Amino acid sequence: MTEFPDIQLPDDLLPADGRFGSGPSKVRLEALARLAATGTELLGTSHRRPAVIGLVERLRRGLSDLFSAPPGYEVMVGLGGATAFWDAATFSLIARKSQHVVIGEFSSKFAAAVSGSPHLEEPDVIRVDYGHSAQPVADDDVDAYALIHNETSTGVMNQIVRPASSGLVLVDATSAAGGLPVDPSQFDVYYFSPQKAFGSEGGLWAALCSPAAIERIETVTNGERWIPPFLDLGIALTNSRKNQTYNTPALATLALFVDQVEWMNERGGLDWAVDRCATSASTVYRWAETSDFASPFVSDPAARSATVATVDLDETIPAGVVSGVLRANGIVDTESYRKLGRNQLRVALFPAIDPDDVTRLTQCIDHVVERL
Numbered sequence: 627m628t629e630f631p632d633i634q635l636p637d638d639l640l641p642a643d644g645r646f647g648s649g650p651s652k653v654r655l656e657a658l659a660r661l662a663a664t665g666t667e668l669l670g671t672s673h674r675r676p677a678v679i680g681l682v683e684r685l686r687r688g689l690s691d692l693f694s695a696p697p698g699y700e701v702m703v704g705l706g707g708a709t710a711f712w713d714a715a716t717f718s719l720i721a722r723k724s725q726h727v728v729i730g731e732f733s734s735k736f737a738a739a740v741s742g743s744p745h746l747e748e749p750d751v752i753r754v755d756y757g758h759s760a761q762p763v764a765d766d767d768v769d770a771y772a773l774i775h776n777e778t779s780t781g782v783m784n785q786i787v788r789p790a791s792s793g794l795v796l797v798d799a800t801s802a803a804g805g806l807p808v809d810p811s812q813f814d815v816y817y818f819s820p821q822k823a824f825g826s827e828g829g830l831w832a833a834l835c836s837p838a839a840i841e842r843i844e845t846v847t848n849g850e851r852w853i854p855p856f857l858d859l860g861i862a863l864t865n866s867r868k869n870q871t872y873n874t875p876a877l878a879t880l881a882l883f884v885d886q887v888e889w890m891n892e893r894g895g896l897d898w899a900v901d902r903c904a905t906s907a908s909t910v911y912r913w914a915e916t917s918d919f920a921s922p923f924v925s926d927p928a929a930r931s932a933t934v935a936t937v938d939l940d941e942t943i944p945a946g947v948v949s950g951v952l953r954a955n956g957i958v959d960t961e962s963y964r965k966l967g968r969n970q971l972r973v974a975l976f977p978a979i980d981p982d983d984v985t986r987l988t989q990c991i992d993h994v995v996e997r998l
């Protein structure tokens with residue numbers, strides 16, 4: 627274990643909740659309490675019974691409301707998180723050839739999952755240096771565009787704009803959905819795991835699908851291509867329409883997910899959540915820009931994420947030590963994405979995180995750095 631300097635943060639400076647991880651991220655204590663209060667009614671009961679079917683129904687309705695889903699769009703739910711969804715999309719959504727916009731580790735993983743699959747052509751990959759955003763290039767030879775709304779490894783957000791082409795637009799929105807604005811007419815599939823902006827646990831994926839995406843799934847999964855059933859989105863669609871999942875879901879994940887979606891919808895929906903994240907983001911970036919030891923990693927202000935902020939520290943201040951001291955004071959998971967390899971702090975700004983706590987976090991960082 628690395629030894630960190632013994633710096634005690636004063637109680638009146640500490641955030642009310644010290645969880646700033648980018649995933650798993652802060653789960654609201656009220657949601658946990660409500661889950662515990664279900665007692666014998668939910669956990670440990672059959673997922674084919676009304677208690678659970680009702681949860682999936684509330685989840686699908688709540689997400690449709692949150693994203694103002696246009697007519698014909700449907701919410702699908704399945705198991706395995708966004709990572710499993712990449713494999714499901716490889717089997718059930720891409721017809722022949724995809725184009726991937728790779729701006730960080732997560733977007734590169736989907737491209738890698740597609741590359742080499744025996745039933746598809748090698749994908750086109752558009753790559754930019756990490757820390758920058760990028761857009762797809764319309765290409766009539768491509769039937770699916772793999773975009774990322776927010777690159778969690780770098781803190782870069784992309785605008786989601788449909789290229790002028792008939793290809794499906796598949797958006798990894800895992801750390802964006804519920805925290806960044808989006809226009810559903812610009813995508814065909816908007817998929818995500820619930821342990822980021824939805825303040826739940828990992829293990830599930832949800833996907834808002836356009837009629838074109840549903841049609842593609844029905845065509846691709848019609849039996850001509852061998853598809854492992856777990857990755858067959860035709861099966862996921864059939865189950866989702868019955869408010870079920872193909873196999874046993876994590877009920878606690880589901881319950882916390884529903885709690886968060888309804889919490890957002892009761893407070894003003896996506897606009898409210900987006901505003902809350904934007905408030906936190908302006909606090910962090912303004913602090914970093916005026917600090918004499920910190921600066922935003924992402925140079926283009928328009929690409930600085932409002933859900934995951936990355937802040938570089940001066941070389942003389944080891945970010946790992948700052949994160950370590952914060953951790954010893956109960957402020958956790960501010961470490962940067964390991965593979966990015968920068969002297970950096972990464973701070974989640976998801977809706978569950980109180981903007982006042984973000985202000986306190988910046989004050990705590992100042993306090994630590996002054997004493998190093």
Ligand SMILES: *Cc1c(COP(=O)(O)O)cnc(C)c1O
Binds near residue numbers: 706732799
């Ligand atoms: C966290 C994350 C993933 C992976 O999610 P899992 O639930 O672990 O599969 C994929 N994409 C993005 C953008 C993420 O932030």
